[in-house]
Amino acid sequence: MEVWREPARELPVIGRPDILVVGAGSAGIAAALAAARRGGEVWLVERLSYVGGLATGGLINLLLTLDDGEGNQVVAGLCQEIVEALDRQGEAVHPPAEEWGSVDTTAVDAWRRWGLIWGPPPEAVRYSVAFDPEAFIDISYRLLDEAGVKLRLHSWCTAVHTRQGRIEAVVLESKAGREVVMPEVVVDTSGDGDLVAMAGVPHEQVPVLPYLWFRMGGVEVRDEGAGPHGLYFRTTGAGRVLVPWGGPGMAEAKIDPLDPDALSRAEVQLRSGARREADRLIAEVPGFEHAWLDDFTKQIGITESRRLVGDYRLEKDDHKRTFPDSVARTGHWTVRGVTYDIPYRCLTTPLLSNLVVAGRCISASRYVHQATKEIPAAMATGEAAGAAAVHALNSRGDVHAVDVAGLRSDLAAAGADVGGSG
Known part of the structure; x- marks a missing residue:
């Protein structure tokens, strides 16, 4: 060199x-x-x-x-x-203490729609929190x-x-x-x-798989719209949902999270894929008919380096x-x-x-x-x-x-x- x-x-x-x-x-x-x-x-x-x-x-x-x-x-x-x-600001949503550890399927499904249920069965309600990032x-x-x-x-x-x-x-x-x-x-x-x-x-x-989550506005949130881990997660904002884009099946490959060239390529690839996913949601998913892509993450999702x-x-x-x-x-x-x-x-x-x-x-x-x-x-x-x-x-x-x-x-x-x- x-x-x-x-x-x-x-x-x-x-x-x-x-x-x-x-x-x-x-x-x-x-x-x-x-x-x-x-x-x-x-x-x-x-x-x-x-x-x-x-x-x-x-x-x-x-x-x-x-x-x-x-x-x-x-x-x-x-x-x-x-x-x-x-x-206190009304910008967080989480299960009450009496539900923590519950395996009741109705409760589990309700909190799954907020992105708060992960992992293999038997699933349980966790003390996890969905919140507004600006708050x-x-x-x-x-x-x-x-x-x-x-x-x-x-x-x-x-x-x-x-x-x-x-x-x-x-x-x-x-x-x-x-x-x-x-x-x-x-x-x-x-x-x-x-x-x-x-x-x-x-x-x-x-090496890791990168992520590029995004949010959509103007969504008529319907409980039945969330599949396993959700096509989207509900948020504290009315009509706004969070789409967890990236990772397996969405990112092209694992990358060196410290290589600026690899990060740049991943940003462009994931953003293009996220845009297509937003278009698909609008075209195919009930409640998204009048939605729009609200914002992309400001930084690529790297969770390990x-x-x-x-x-x-x-x-x-x-x-x-x-x-x-x-x-x-x-x-x-x-x-x-x-x-x-x-x-x-x-x-x-x-x-x-x-x-x-x-x-x-x-x-x-x-x-x-x-x-x-x-x-x-x-x-x-x-x-x-x-x-x-x-x-x-x-x-x-x-x-x-x-x-x-x-x-x-x-x-x-x-x-x-x-x-x-x-």
């Missing part, structure tokens, strides 16, 4: 916050809130023009799931706080502002510089040029493990275990009765003392990743990472020196379900 050497130059240092959170998806929002509410000076940096990631711009407007499939809530804390805020964004902005988080959109993290086993500087790039932030602790909630890779930390990666190889790798059979350093819990959105305690060690790497990872790129096997990548689990690990970052400030940013028992108590006192033992 032909190369060109970039000339060395001095870059302006624009800040030295206690904590830099990179990526303002659901995990990043939770991390920033958890850190700022505990007194940290927090910067939250996002490459896109909005927060929420796939939960908002990706139109994956489903929190799957906050329970274990047997009627017990296992994700709470900040995720539950946002659900309650959405409830999620507005609530997040309000909470971040109230907590004192410095939010910086339209900024890419393009380089990480380490010294003596810690991240010393993070380079951001935007319309303002290249700038440097020198935080005490860094939280990687980029979804793609961008800082993990830039810092040379070991990670895993596999890099995964950290951290201090501990959560494995399939670990659902049978409890961990004394567990800082979060999650159920599995397609498997009932399976819950995972998430050890703090899944968020850290032995190679860097001041890096914490949260969201879909934590250290887990690909099987477990199917549970930990979901929005509620991402928010749970984000909350844990943000709190841990503040605790690490007591030891000059060393995340391995955190008193995990104290961290667990702190998180539990704030309403999080930390699972574990001891």
